[in-house]
Amino acid sequence: MAYAAAREIADGDVIFVGVGLPNLAVNLALRLHAPKAQLVYEAGVYGARPSRLPLSIGDPCLVTGALQVMPMNECFLYFLQGGRIDVGFLGAAQIDRFGNLNTTIVGSDYHHPKVRLPGSGGAAEISWLAKKTVILLPQKRNKFPEKLDFRTSVGHLDGGRSREELGAPGKGPERVITNLGVYGFDPESREMVLEAVHPGVSVDEVRSEVSWPLRVKEPLSTTTLPDANVLSLLREELDPKGIYLG
Amino acid sequence: MSSSKVTKMRDAVARLVDDGDSVLAEGFTHLIPFAAGHEIIRQRKKDLTLCRLTPDLIYDQMVAAGVAKKLVFSWTGNPGVGSLHGIRRAVEKGIPHELEIEEYSHFGLATRIKAGASGLPFLPLRTYHGTDLPKVNPRIQPIQCPFTGEALYAVPALNPDVAILHAQRADASGNTQVWGLTGVQKEAAFAAKKVIVVVEEIVDEDAIRADPNRTMVPGVIVDAVVEEPYGAHPSFVQGYYDRDNDFYVEWEGIGKTEEGMKAYLDEWVYGLEGRKDYVEKLGRSVRERLAPEPFLSPAVNYGLYR
Numbered sequence: 001m002a003y004a005a006a007r008e009i010a011d012g013d014v015i016f017v018g019v020g021l022p023n024l025a026v027n028l029a030l031r032l033h034a035p036k037a038q039l040v041y042e043a044g045v046y047g048a049r050p051s052r053l054p055l056s057i058g059d060p061c062l063v064t065g066a067l068q069v070m071p072m073n074e075c076f077l078y079f080l081q082g083g084r085i086d087v088g089f090l091g092a093a094q095i096d097r098f099g100n101l102n103t104t105i106v107g108s109d110y111h112h113p114k115v116r117l118p119g120s121g122g123a124a125e126i127s128w129l130a131k132k133t134v135i136l137l138p139q140k141r142n143k144f145p146e147k148l149d150f151r152t153s154v155g156h157l158d159g160g161r162s163r164e165e166l167g168a169p170g171k172g173p174e175r176v177i178t179n180l181g182v183y184g185f186d187p188e189s190r191e192m193v194l195e196a197v198h199p200g201v202s203v204d205e206v207r208s209e210v211s212w213p214l215r216v217k218e219p220l221s222t223t224t225l226p227d228a229n230v231l232s233l234l235r236e237e238l239d240p241k242g243i244y245l246g
Numbered sequence: 247m248s249s250s251k252v253t254k255m256r257d258a259v260a261r262l263v264d265d266g267d268s269v270l271a272e273g274f275t276h277l278i279p280f281a282a283g284h285e286i287i288r289q290r291k292k293d294l295t296l297c298r299l300t301p302d303l304i305y306d307q308m309v310a311a312g313v314a315k316k317l318v319f320s321w322t323g324n325p326g327v328g329s330l331h332g333i334r335r336a337v338e339k340g341i342p343h344e345l346e347i348e349e350y351s352h353f354g355l356a357t358r359i360k361a362g363a364s365g366l367p368f369l370p371l372r373t374y375h376g377t378d379l380p381k382v383n384p385r386i387q388p389i390q391c392p393f394t395g396e397a398l399y400a401v402p403a404l405n406p407d408v409a410i411l412h413a414q415r416a417d418a419s420g421n422t423q424v425w426g427l428t429g430v431q432k433e434a435a436f437a438a439k440k441v442i443v444v445v446e447e448i449v450d451e452d453a454i455r456a457d458p459n460r461t462m463v464p465g466v467i468v469d470a471v472v473e474e475p476y477g478a479h480p481s482f483v484q485g486y487y488d489r490d491n492d493f494y495v496e497w498e499g500i501g502k503t504e505e506g507m508k509a510y511l512d513e514w515v516y517g518l519e520g521r522k523d524y525v526e527k528l529g530r531s532v533r534e535r536l537a538p539e540p541f542l543s544p545a546v547n548y549g550l551y552r
Contacts, residue, residue, distance in 0.1 A: 020326060042352060043274050043427045055491045056325035058275025060484050063426045064541055071428050072274060072299075073360050076353040081372050100376075104349075110382045116337040118323030120351035121300075125373035154376035166375050167397060243326065243495075 001136060002028055002234065002244070003226040004177045004198075005089070008134045012036045013086040016079070016126050017048075018057070021136045022089030024234070024244045027053055031233060038067070040085065042122045044075045053238045057121075076122070080129045083169060088130030090173075092137050093117050094148050097191050097212050099135060099155025099173035101127065102148040110150065120152050127153035132174045139178035144210045156190035163190070180206045182223060186215065196221040250418040251471045252448060255520060258470040259285045262440045267407035268295040268318075270359070270438060271304065274429030275325065276484060277412040279444050280304050281477030281521040287311040288515060297406055299355050299430065303480065303497055306330040307515070309345060310507045316346040318404070320355040327494055331501040341504065349383055354401050356430050361403035362437030374399040409438030411463065412478045414486065416443050417451045420468025423460040426484025435463040444472045446486050458548075476525045476533070488536040 005025035009015060011034040017026050026039055027050060039048040043058035047067025054061055063069055070078075079085055092101035103123055107114035127133055135155075137143060155173045157163040163172050172190075176183040181197040194206055194216045207214050226234065239245045253261075263269065263286055271279045283304040286294070290313070296305050297318040306324075308314055310332030322330055336345035350358065353373050361369040370389060380386040380399065389400045411431045416422040422443050424431065435441050443463060448471065454461060480490035500506045518524050525533075 023326075043276070044429065045427070055327070055494065056275050056489065058325075058427050059489055060276070060426060060482050060538065063484055069425075069427065071432060072352070072430050073356050073433060076356060080353070104378070113338060116322075116334045118321050118329075119319065119349055120377075120379065121321035122352040124351035124377050124379060125353040125371075128373050128375060151376070151378045157376050163376070168375065169372070 001177055001179055003230060004182055004223055005134060005136055006032060008175055009034045009037055009087065014038045014040060014079075014084060016040050016042070016085045016088040016122070016130055018089045018091055018123070018126070020091050021244055022091065023057070024053060024238060025136065026089065027238055028230070028234060032230065040075065040079055042072065042075060044070045044072045046070070046079070053244070055243060076125065080122075080125055083129070083131075085126070085130040086132070088126035088133045090123050090127060090133055090135050090153065092135060092153070094143050094145055095135060095137060095176065096145065096148050096155075098157060098159045099176060099185065099192060100148060100151050100157065101135065101153040101155065102150045104150040104152045106149055108149065123153040127155065127172070128168055128170060130170045132171045135173050135176045137176070137178060139180045139206070139209045141209050141211055144212075146211045156185060159190045160188070180209065184217070191215060193217050194220065196223045198223050199225055251420050251465070251468060252418050253470040253472055255281060255285050255444070255472045255474055258442050258472050259289055262442055262469055263291055263408055265291055266293045268297060269408050269410065270297045270404070270406035270434050271410040272298060272429055272431045272434040273412055273478070273481065274299060274427055275302075275489070276427035276429065276482055277424065277431070277478050278302055278304055278481035279410045279412040279477065280479060280481065281474045281524070282410045282412075282442060282444055282472075283308055284515045284524070285520070286313055287511065297404060299352055300325070301330060301333055303330070303494070303501075306332040306501055307507075307511060309333050309336050310342065310501070311511055311515070312342045314345060316348065318348045318355070320350045320352045324494060324497060328498045332507055335504065348385065349379065350386065350401065351379065354386060355404075356433070358401045358404035359430050359433040359437050361401070362405040363433040366403060368400045368402045370398045370400050372398055404437060406434075406438045408440045408442065409434040410442045410444070411435060412444045412483070413462070414445065414483060415447045415449045415453070416445045416468075416471050417449055417454050417465065418471060419451070419465035420463065420471050421451065421454045421461055421465040422463040422468065423454060423457070424462040425460060428462060432462050435467055441468045442470045442472065443468050444474050444477050446475050446477070446483055448473045474521045476528075477521050479528065485538065487533070488538055490532070490536055
């Protein structure tokens with residue numbers, strides 16, 4: 001997943017990094033094919049060069065050696081709302097077929113939730129304002145429901161041109177990456193389409209972990225596995241304690 | 247010195263934090279005022295409205311200890327680890343009592359604080375379109391730009407009764423310098439009616455004047471300065487000590503049960519007189535593990551003008 005996500009990053013991109021797995025993916029990209037990518041952390045850092053993989057979204061290693069440290073308000077106002085972010089990375093507890101995300105509650109009653117999730121953080125604005133977004137989440141049927149319990153962040157809204165008509169500055173989700181495969185979005189309907197599976201994963205397996213009738217691209221491709229070099233970078237240098245990779 | 251605002255933590259909290267106050271203890275992952283939070287718990291304050299972008303472990307503990315009636319926030323998790331179980335128990339099960347919540351995105355809550363600091367009733371922002379957040383929070387309102395007609399959202403000013411900040415250093419008058427992540431602390435201080443600054447070191451005014459670009463909070467808005475070394479642990483202070491990530495990971499197990507939480511509060515908060523005891527109990531090995539190697543920034547030339 002981290003490797004597939006890293007491959008979505010072009011050299012020179014200005015990236016808004018989210019907590020969790022995106023943190024690993026962008027730091028991997030920086031060490032592989034995108035050394036000129038600039039990492040922006042919502043804590044107020046531009047051009048971070050973390051010497052270790054930060055556990056949190058705020059860490060002293062993001063500051064030491066960075067190009068700029070700024071108040072959070074400036075980061076959201078000038079970088080994000082000012083339209084300077086090329087790619088935003090997001091995670092989620094639930095995603096629907098149009099790439100809308102829920103990170104707020106599980107359950108039907110907001111005031112008495114079954115599970116209280118962390119909430120938006122910067123996700124609501126990243127999903128709206130970044131030029132495009134890449135979404136990473138583990139694939140489980142209940143995480144891919146027909147209808148979200150709560151819409152925290154907007155993807156392609158109700159599909160078609162609905163996002164654009166609501167005035168979104170950014171284009172919305174371009175890719176969804178899970179432990180089973182990689183999705184794109186249909187250019188017309190804006191519905192999620194399975195484009196690739198990871199080696200050894202069958203389409204039936206993927207379908208069984210999605211609540212709606214899943215669209216599959218033909219021909220379906222298979223993702224490239226990270227080579228030994230990348231694996232050792234991931235396991236030995238970036239995540240030696242197995243915090244992200246388990 | 248007559249203008250000194252230097253105060254003991256116990257006295258600062260007793261004098262400046264009242265039951266029923268709204269409290270904004272800021273510091274985005276960096277400089278989280280744990281020592282002040284623990285003192286609020288020890289003094290058994292009640293009915294507080296706790297505001298923070300990321301409640302973090304400190305508000306998890308404060309909510310579990312029962313000092314809060316309401317939580318205003320934008321991301322309530324343990325970053326990279328999991329849940330804040332004390333807050334979850336309050337929201338999901340009403341333990342130790344019902345907790346009212348008011349929820350934003352980071353940009354939204356940061357904007358509320360900025361409006362408060364700026365003396366404005368509200369500020370507009372370009373986010374929330376299509377999300378469910380305005381449906382559950384009536385303080386996120388759609389507005390139209392009077393010039394372009396663009397649909398935007400507005401959030402009202404947040405002017406808390408008390409802001410509590412941790413910093414590297416301040417002088418006795420409260421001129422406070424910070425480096426590293428600066429979060430929304432400057433706005434928090436300007437937005438609040440009362441300001442408590444907790445620092446690693448109190449320095450002479452000359453040290454502040456030697457590097458005025460680094461001053462985040464001017465003394466004129468500060469009510470109390472508390473010197474409390476290691477007062478932000480388990481969060482970090484750039485250049486002083488690292489984030490105690492091991493503890494943040496352990497917290498998942500500690501906070502998960504009511505018993506674990508209670509045992510922690512008994513041992514590390516109620517059972518101690520103050521931060522000095524906490525630091526001693528933490529022990530030298532933890533402090534050595536968290537001590538960074540020095541990495542000095544070269545001095546800049548401000549120039550002397552006669």
